[in-house]
Amino acid sequence: MSTEEILVGKAVSSEQNQEKWGDQAGRIRLRRWKNRVAHGAFLLATLVGVIVLAVLLTDIFRKGWGWLDADFFNNFASRLPERAGIKAALWGSLWLIAVTAPLTFVFGVATALYLEEYAKKGWLSRFIQVNISNLAGVPSIVFGILGLTLFVRGLGLGQSVLAGALTMTLLVLPIVIVAAQEAIAAVPQSLRQASYAMGATRWQTVQKVVLPYAFPGILTGTILALSRAIGETAPLIMVGAVTFIAFTPDSVFDGFTALPIQIWNWTSQPKEEFHQLAAAGIIVLLAVLLSMNALAIYLRNKFQRRV
Amino acid sequence: MEEVIPKLLLVCALLSVITTFAILLTLLFETASFFEEVSIAEFVTGTEWTALFSGDQQKFGILPLVSGTLLITVGAAVVAVPIGLASAIYLSEYAPDPVRRVLKPILEILAGIPTIVYGFFALTFVTPLLKTLIPGLDTFNALSASLVVGIMIIPLIASLSEDAMMAVPRSIRHAAYALGATKLEVALRVVVPAALSGIVSSFVLALSRAIGETMIVTIAAGSTPVLTFNILESIQTMTAYMVQAATGDIAYGSIQYKSLYAVGMTLFLFTLVMNLIAYYIARRFKEEY
Numbered sequence: 187m188s189t190e191e192i193l194v195g196k197a198v199s200s201e202q203n204q205e206k207w208g209d210q211a212g213r214i215r216l217r218r219w220k221n222r223v224a225h226g227a228f229l230l231a232t233l234v235g236v237i238v239l240a241v242l243l244t245d246i247f248r249k250g251w252g253w254l255d256a257d258f259f260n261n262f263a264s265r266l267p268e269r270a271g272i273k274a275a276l277w278g279s280l281w282l283i284a285v286t287a288p289l290t291f292v293f294g295v296a297t298a299l300y301l302e303e304y305a306k307k308g309w310l311s312r313f314i315q316v317n318i319s320n321l322a323g324v325p326s327i328v329f330g331i332l333g334l335t336l337f338v339r340g341l342g343l344g345q346s347v348l349a350g351a352l353t354m355t356l357l358v359l360p361i362v363i364v365a366a367q368e369a370i371a372a373v374p375q376s377l378r379q380a381s382y383a384m385g386a387t388r389w390q391t392v393q394k395v396v397l398p399y400a401f402p403g404i405l406t407g408t409i410l411a412l413s414r415a416i417g418e419t420a421p422l423i424m425v426g427a428v429t430f431i432a433f434t435p436d437s438v439f440d441g442f443t444a445l446p447i448q449i450w451n452w453t454s455q456p457k458e459e460f461h462q463l464a465a466a467g468i469i470v471l472l473a474v475l476l477s478m479n480a481l482a483i484y485l486r487n488k489f490q491r492r493v
Numbered sequence: 494m495e496e497v498i499p500k501l502l503l504v505c506a507l508l509s510v511i512t513t514f515a516i517l518l519t520l521l522f523e524t525a526s527f528f529e530e531v532s533i534a535e536f537v538t539g540t541e542w543t544a545l546f547s548g549d550q551q552k553f554g555i556l557p558l559v560s561g562t563l564l565i566t567v568g569a570a571v572v573a574v575p576i577g578l579a580s581a582i583y584l585s586e587y588a589p590d591p592v593r594r595v596l597k598p599i600l601e602i603l604a605g606i607p608t609i610v611y612g613f614f615a616l617t618f619v620t621p622l623l624k625t626l627i628p629g630l631d632t633f634n635a636l637s638a639s640l641v642v643g644i645m646i647i648p649l650i651a652s653l654s655e656d657a658m659m660a661v662p663r664s665i666r667h668a669a670y671a672l673g674a675t676k677l678e679v680a681l682r683v684v685v686p687a688a689l690s691g692i693v694s695s696f697v698l699a700l701s702r703a704i705g706e707t708m709i710v711t712i713a714a715g716s717t718p719v720l721t722f723n724i725l726e727s728i729q730t731m732t733a734y735m736v737q738a739a740t741g742d743i744a745y746g747s748i749q750y751k752s753l754y755a756v757g758m759t760l761f762l763f764t765l766v767m768n769l770i771a772y773y774i775a776r777r778f779k780e781e782y
Contacts, residue, residue: 218675389495413605
């Protein structure tokens with residue numbers, strides 16, 4: 187190639203380049219513009235959730251706030267909206283949680299301890315683990331069918347608090363187990379080794395070192411799982427938590443109704459007043475959920491400082 | 494003590510295994526006795542479901558309940574997949590830290606709201622709103638229910654997809670930025686493809702949740718088992734039928750009672766297959782770095 191050719195070639199290419207560069211600048215502007223538009227669109231999509239939440243809460247408070255008075259908490263269900271209240275439902279839900287909480291805690295922590303501290307990594311622990319994650323994906327209404335067959339009919343518990351609580355325990359157990367496993371796995375290995383070095387046995391180590399360290403995490407997980415249980419409706423419908431109940435349970439063998447069931451019943455009534463009652467019931471339900479979550483956060487902070 | 498404790502813990506751990514088998518056995522047992530009275534062919538191919546009628550008029554074709562369920566699920570997917578994925582991209586790639594710290598808890602609250610509350614919202618807010626836009630819309634319709642089911646599963650898709658995208662190493666993003674890519678190009682051509690297995694499995698899991706969702710469809714979608722793909726009509730899902738049957742006065746051991754289990758079994762199989770697919774996708778196509 188001669189020098190001339192090269193020079194000409196260069197000249198030509200630089201001419202082309204200039205054209206191309208003008209083009210490039212346009213393309214860069216276009217790409218930046220696309221990025222800005224996409225940024226806006228993604229932000230908008232994220233805000234859909236926020237907006238829906240705001241609309242939902244406003245709508246419910248607007249409909250239900252006026253019905254929240256002392257009578258609402260002291261009255262049982264009634265065919266007359268102005269006499270209807272949630273006493274039976276609120277107490278039913280509290281009973282349900284009071285029975286479910288210790289059961290899920292004990293079984294959840296025991297399972298997590300077995301899987302994290304004792305089990306050898308073999309087929310058995312993998313099989314148990316697969317079962318747990320599979321159960322977490324089973325629809326809650328199917329747990330309701332199990333409760334109906336096993337507890338209501340099989341064990342002859344009838345449509346009682348105990349039958350409902352046992353069903354709920356099986357339903358939320360996978361959540362508690364996974365949370366407890368995470369908390370236990372987060373305990374530093376060095377702490378265990380220090381404990382063994384002092385001559386502690388395995389169980390002593392688990393009891394005195396692992397559990398206290400993992401406790402805040404386990405507790406938070408349990409409370410969050412219970413707040414899922416308190417809002418569940420379908421399994422309770424299947425085990426037959428009846429709606430028209432004019433008493434609060436005295437023992438775990440009594441019949442009961444629960445907050446979500448009562449809300450559902452009011453929602454299915456055609457009259458507008460009952461929808462407002464349902465909204466008032468929802469406010470109570472959300473308040474219970476909110477205080478449980480606040481409790482979880484409070485306990486976590488409190489215990490975390492001590493360890 | 495050292496001997497007994499592990500065995501005791503193992504017994505507790507086996508409870509989950511027992512639960513799985515108990516679910517399978519109860520469903521299988523009653524479903525088998527259901528199929529003694531109704532042929533499997535009729536159940537699988539029949540286009541009429543009139544289980545709660547009396548005597549001769551009973552027909553047990555599951556297709557209307559399946560079509561109702563699919564209609565809700567597809568409608569929910571149309572709402573939740575784009576919005577959920579866009580939210581995940583925003584949270585993982587665009588959002589500045591302070592914004593993220595505000596938005597994440599809000600999405601968590603949305604995920605924690607009981608489905609009964611969503612059901613109430615669908616019937617008393619979304620349906621009246623839709624009625625002003627589409628005159629002549631039925632009070633109970635699949636559209637309202639599927640929109641709200643979609644809203645319910647947005648946080649699930651958003652948070653699982655975001656987790657998958659956050660797991661893509663920083664260095665890969667930095668390499669793309671160094672080549673002069675814009676944020677959008679990095680997000681769509683680098684991060685999303687790298688996290689695709691996690692993203693797709695989040696879609697499948699969310700849809701499985703939509704299939705099993707009960708209260709929203711029971712309250713807002715109606716109780717008319719018809720084989721239709723018109724989203725403006727009143728339909729019935731498998732879950733809504735189960736609620737209707739369980740709350741009506743059906744005799745223990747009757748064919749209606751058994752139909753509850755047959756429908757429950759179908760529902761269980763649907764969600765099981767979807768969960769397995771999600772698990773398989775997440776495992777099989779996972780990009781390793």
